Amino acid sequence: MSDGTEPIADDELLYRRVPEAWFDRKTDARPSPLAFKPREGDVTGISVSRGKYKTPEQAAVNQSGKSYYVAVLRAGDLRTCGMDVVARPQEGDPGHAEIPELTFASRQTPTAKGFQLLLAERLCREVLGPFPEAS
C-alpha cells in the first residue's frame, strides 16, 4: 500500500489550493503568481497535493469553511523548468508534496519570483472550482 513516500512521476498531476482573491475566471484564465508565493510556514517549500492521492475537491478542503480554487500542474513540467516536486507525506495526508525551490526565506529572490510567475502563467494547466461550490 502506498504511503506517499514513493517518488512523484513526471506525469503525475499536482494540485495547488488558490484563494478566491487570486483567481477570477472572468478576468483571466490564469491565476495570480501570488497563488504560488511562499508563506511563513513554507520553510522547506510550498505545498501541493498529489493527484495520486487526492481529487481536486479533496485538495481544496480546509478547516476554515472558505471556498478555494485548485490550480492543476504536472510534475514533469516543473522539472523541465528547473523546479522539482518532492513527496513529503504528513500525518493523515500521504498526498502532501512540496516544491523545494519556493521557501519563505527565499521568496523575494529573482529566481523565486520568476518561478512564481512561471507557475501561474505557463505551467498551470487549468484552474478548477471553486470548491465547495457556492450554494
Added chain:
Amino acid sequence: MRDTGGALLSDEPTPVVRTGALDEDGMALPDERARASRGAWQHAIDDYLIEWGRHPEQLADEALDLVAPTPIAIRIASDLAMRARDNAWPPPLRVVPDGEGGIAFELRAGAVFQSLEVSGDGVLELLTFRDSKLVSRDPLPRVG
C-alpha cells in the same frame, strides 16, 4: 525619480517597458483606450480597494497564513489607482492582496508582466518580468 506611469507597460504590438522621465500627458492613451483604461482603474477602486477597506477581514486566512491588507497599504494603493485613472495609465489585469498585508496591481502585455506592489508598510515597488524572468525591480515614490 522615474515617473510611475512612464514605467508601466503599454499595449503596443511590441510591448515596451518605458523608461525615462516621460510626463504623464505623454503617457496618456488615445481617447477610446483612455476611457477604457480609466474604467478599469475605477473598477479596481470601487470593487476591490474600497471593499477591502471596509471589510479587510475577508482577505485574512489563518489556515493559509494570509494577512489582510493594512490600512496604509489600502490608502496608498487607492491613491495610486486614482492617479492611474486620472492619467489613463495602462489598465491592470487584476488587483490582488499579497498575503502579507500589501496589495499588488498586475499588468501583462505579451511577454512582459509587471507587478506594481504596495507593501504592508506602504513601500512602493515596480517589478518587471520578461519571459517570466525578473528583469528589473525599482522603488517608486509614494503618491499623494
